[in-house]
Amino acid sequence: xxEFCSDPNILSTxxxxxxxxxxxxxxxxxxxxxxxxxxxxxxAPLALILGLTAAVAIKSNFFLLRFISKTYANIxxxxxxxxxxxxxxxxxxxxxxxxxxxxxxxxxxxxxxxxNDFIVCxxxxxxxxxxxxxxxxxxxxxLAILSFTIVYGAFAANTFHGAMNSVPCxxxxxxxxxxxxxxxxxxxxxxxxxxxxxxxxxxxLWMLLIKSTPLLFLLGIQDIVYWARELGGSKTSIFQYPHxxxxxxxxxxxxxxxxxxxxxxxxxxxxxxxxxxxxx
Amino acid sequence: xxxENTIQLYSLRSIGIGExxxxxxxITLCDQFVLIGSxxxxxxxxxxxxxxxxxxxAISTAIIRNNKYPxxxxxxxxxxxxxxxxxxxxQFFCAYELFVLLPxxxxxxxxxxxxxxxxxxxxxxxxxxxxxxxFLNTTAYSSEIFYGALKSIPxxxxxxxxxxxxxxxxxxxxxxxxxxLRNSWASYTNEAIFLFHATTLVFFSSFPAWSQSGxxxxxxxxxxxxxxxxxxxxxxxxxxxxxxxxxxxxxFKIINVYFNKxxxxxxxxxxxxxSNYIR
Amino acid sequence: xxxxxxxxxxxxxxxxxxxxxxxxxxxxxxxxxYNFINDNGEIDGFERDLGDELCDRAGLDCEWxxxxxxxxxxxxVSGNYDTIIAGMSITDERDExxxxxxxYLPPDPSAYITTGDGxxxxxxxxxxxxxxTIQASHVAESGAILVEFATPDExxxxxxxxxxEAVMADKAxxxxxxxxxxxDFKFIGKDVFIGGGVGMGIRExxxxxxxxxxxxxxxxxxxxxxxxxxxxxxxxxxxxx
Numbered sequence: 001x002x003e004f005c006s007d008p009n010i011l012s013t014x015x016x017x018x019x020x021x022x023x024x025x026x027x028x029x030x031x032x033x034x035x036x037x038x039x040x041x042x043x044a045p046l047a048l049i050l051g052l053t054a055a056v057a058i059k060s061n062f063f064l065l066r067f068i069s070k071t072y073a074n075i076x077x078x079x080x081x082x083x084x085x086x087x088x089x090x091x092x093x094x095x096x097x098x099x100x101x102x103x104x105x106x107x108x109x110x111x112x113x114x115x116n117d118f119i120v121c122x123x124x125x126x127x128x129x130x131x132x133x134x135x136x137x138x139x140x141x142x143l144a145i146l147s148f149t150i151v152y153g154a155f156a157a158n159t160f161h162g163a164m165n166s167v168p169c170x171x172x173x174x175x176x177x178x179x180x181x182x183x184x185x186x187x188x189x190x191x192x193x194x195x196x197x198x199x200x201x202x203x204x205l206w207m208l209l210i211k212s213t214p215l216l217f218l219l220g221i222q223d224i225v226y227w228a229r230e231l232g233g234s235k236t237s238i239f240q241y242p243h244x245x246x247x248x249x250x251x252x253x254x255x256x257x258x259x260x261x262x263x264x265x266x267x268x269x270x271x272x273x274x275x276x277x278x279x280x
Numbered sequence: 281x282x283x284e285n286t287i288q289l290y291s292l293r294s295i296g297i298g299e300x301x302x303x304x305x306x307i308t309l310c311d312q313f314v315l316i317g318s319x320x321x322x323x324x325x326x327x328x329x330x331x332x333x334x335x336x337x338a339i340s341t342a343i344i345r346n347n348k349y350p351x352x353x354x355x356x357x358x359x360x361x362x363x364x365x366x367x368x369x370x371q372f373f374c375a376y377e378l379f380v381l382l383p384x385x386x387x388x389x390x391x392x393x394x395x396x397x398x399x400x401x402x403x404x405x406x407x408x409x410x411x412x413x414x415f416l417n418t419t420a421y422s423s424e425i426f427y428g429a430l431k432s433i434p435x436x437x438x439x440x441x442x443x444x445x446x447x448x449x450x451x452x453x454x455x456x457x458x459x460x461l462r463n464s465w466a467s468y469t470n471e472a473i474f475l476f477h478a479t480t481l482v483f484f485s486s487f488p489a490w491s492q493s494g495x496x497x498x499x500x501x502x503x504x505x506x507x508x509x510x511x512x513x514x515x516x517x518x519x520x521x522x523x524x525x526x527x528x529x530x531x532f533k534i535i536n537v538y539f540n541k542x543x544x545x546x547x548x549x550x551x552x553x554x555s556n557y558i559r
Numbered sequence: 560x561x562x563x564x565x566x567x568x569x570x571x572x573x574x575x576x577x578x579x580x581x582x583x584x585x586x587x588x589x590x591x592x593y594n595f596i597n598d599n600g601e602i603d604g605f606e607r608d609l610g611d612e613l614c615d616r617a618g619l620d621c622e623w624x625x626x627x628x629x630x631x632x633x634x635x636v637s638g639n640y641d642t643i644i645a646g647m648s649i650t651d652e653r654d655e656x657x658x659x660x661x662x663y664l665p666p667d668p669s670a671y672i673t674t675g676d677g678x679x680x681x682x683x684x685x686x687x688x689x690x691x692t693i694q695a696s697h698v699a700e701s702g703a704i705l706v707e708f709a710t711p712d713e714x715x716x717x718x719x720x721x722x723x724e725a726v727m728a729d730k731a732x733x734x735x736x737x738x739x740x741x742x743d744f745k746f747i748g749k750d751v752f753i754g755g756g757v758g759m760g761i762r763e764x765x766x767x768x769x770x771x772x773x774x775x776x777x778x779x780x781x782x783x784x785x786x787x788x789x790x791x792x793x794x795x796x797x798x799x800x
């Protein structure tokens with residue numbers, strides 16, 4: 001990045017570090033922090049919407065809908081989320097490609113599972129082989145967001161279900177006395193009052209979401225944990241900037257990043273709680 | 281008996297007893313069930329030890345924090361913030377890298393009858409290093425839960441205890457700690473479940489698997505990689521985890537009943553058969 | 560507004576550049592000198608140069624993809640990329656699952672290293688190797704205690720920190736580390752030849768691609784450019800064709 005970085009071997013320590021910490025690899029490391037923030041910003045609203053839908057479904061009159069949404073909301077309490085993150089992306093990927101295979105290549109009647117390979121015709125692959133790398137990256141990231149949304153949507157469903165039940169019965173009775181139908185009761189009475197009770201659970205959910213973002217690493221995405229491990233390992237002179245094993249420092253910096261993120265979220269959520277006059 | 285041969289070979293494989301080489305080809309359903317089941321031993325080991333030690337230390341740290349001693353309360357607050365504010369996954373990585381830098385010495389501990397040499401090299405092994413991290417993590421979370429419950433004990437109870445002239449130890453043993461536990465039991469059950477689920481992360485962070493002995497998820501992903509079919513090992517491990525989670529919830533419910541014994545309960549009306557005709 | 564967003568999203572998913580001959584090359588990026596990620600953040604190494612040259616000769620458009628070693632074969636099988644060019648030795652076990660081109664590197668010896676003052680028989684003690692490599696299987700079968708790590712870097716740091724007694728890996732990977740360690744590391748035991756040379760992994764259903772690459776590798780062997788490339792990255796006394 002700087003002009004004096006062309007020959008690192010002759011630099012003094014401070015210059016060496018300023019060149020080392022701004023080389024191309026480190027820039028990618030810094031960009032991956034943005035990936036984490038992007039994941040949080042995209043997953044949170046999607047998980048809330050999914051959770052709200054599931055919570056309303058739990059109260060529905062149809063037995064099947066109730067059963068499915070109740071199972072969905074409770075299944076994350078029984079299975080570690082890491083198993084979902086390892087399982088869901090493969091499943092959804094295969095499901096989408098299978099559907100596209102059936103639609104786009106109806107003439108190919110062989111089974112898609114041939115021995116060990118999962119074969120679909122090349123027009124059915126998603127993303128296409130010829131797409132540029134950024135589309136592949138974006139697709140992988142979207143699958144990750146989808147997995148996180150499904151898992152945290154279930155947690156949110158539990159929270160919203162509890163919050164909806166905490167709205168005092170008298171409110172709902174008054175609504176019924178006024179002759180409101182179910183949809184009007186939901187939109188005018190339950191939803192506005194539910195947020196007050198849902199807020200502690202939702203702030204807990206946000207904290208949980210922050211703490212599960214390193215699992216992106218297990219989904220094969222080049223996130224902060226991948227770069228910390230890659231950059232920290234000892235490097236021989238085949239590299240421009242050889243150095244011994246510095247993994248401790250890289251992982252400690254990740255720790256500090258997460259502590260900062262948690263502290264800022266805590267302060268922000270406290271402010272929001274105060275607005276609702278809730279005990280913090 | 282079904283799977284008898286596999287059970288003989290692999291049921292204790294995760295602790296090193298049994299067939300040394302893992303199945304590489306012709307992997308049967310038996311292999312998967314038994315090997316993943318043997319991996320659960322590690323998860324249960326981590327959960328029980330970390331939870332029991334963490335329980336004791338969490339109560340102590342919560343009480344110390346509540347009494348606001350000069351330096352130690354602040355130190356505990358910082359410790360709780362660090363371990364609650366960062367992901368467990370990153371804590372595993374940091375701890376492993378730190379342990380790996382420790383000088384490899386043996387520290388002799390005199391246990392009166394024998395002298396045990398504690399090797400610092402053991403800290404980089406999963407059975408001790410990862411256990412330490414899990415213990416510190418669960419202590420921090422439980423300490424926060426118990427601290428919140430301690431603050432919500434009604435002041436009248438403590439005043440009454442003081443008026444009765446109860447000594448400090450009796451006050452804590454009979455009044456404060458039972459009330460604190462009763463108030464926080466629901467959240468603590470949640471924390472226990474999270475801890476059990478978090479034990480799957482150990483072998484996915486930097487702790488290496490010695491002689492291919494790992495936990496349930498280590499074997500599940502081994503099978504998923506070897507058979508290219510994730511639709512069998514992952515549901516198997518999910519089933520194991522659901523059953524054990526239900527067991528944990530049951531145990532904690534029973535303990536909850538024990539805590540609430542002194543409170544008036546709803547009397548379940550006994551069913552009276554033909555009560556109109558038979559008195 | 561919604562229509563614009565929707566159409567942009569659709570375009571993103573169905574757009575394909577005119578040249579449909581893009582081949583995606585998967586590599587690990589953590590195994591110098593075969594493949595590594597250089598300080599500019601790009602994939603570099605013997606296999607980067609080789610892959611670019613092969614694609615040139617075959618008239619293909621190549622894109623490089625990095626993938627961790629653990630999931631490199633499953634992701635080839637499910638189609639994330641089209642080839643594996645990551646120092647992967649040809650073995651029967653792997654051949655059952657994927658196809659290999661002919662070898663582009665003669666079989667590389669695998670060697671054991673230990674610390675400078677380590678005992679010479681450490682290779683039957685506690686040995687570290689990377690997960691799912693031929694060296695790991697060899698150690699597991701040889702009766703030594705195998706400690707598996709996800710990346711080769713971690714095996715070396717485990718040795719340095721005394722966690723293990725020896726490391727087993729390809730000699731080409733270990734040689735620069737031993738040379739630059741100022742006597743901290745040394746080779747022990749005998750070199751072992753496992754596997755049948757390093758080849759490119761291709762899906763079993765992609766036999767056309769395999770033939771194309773085989774032809775390109777043949778042409779490189781014939782005019783000696785492969786030998787030059789091997790000498791450039793592995794030193795003057797590396798075994799050549």
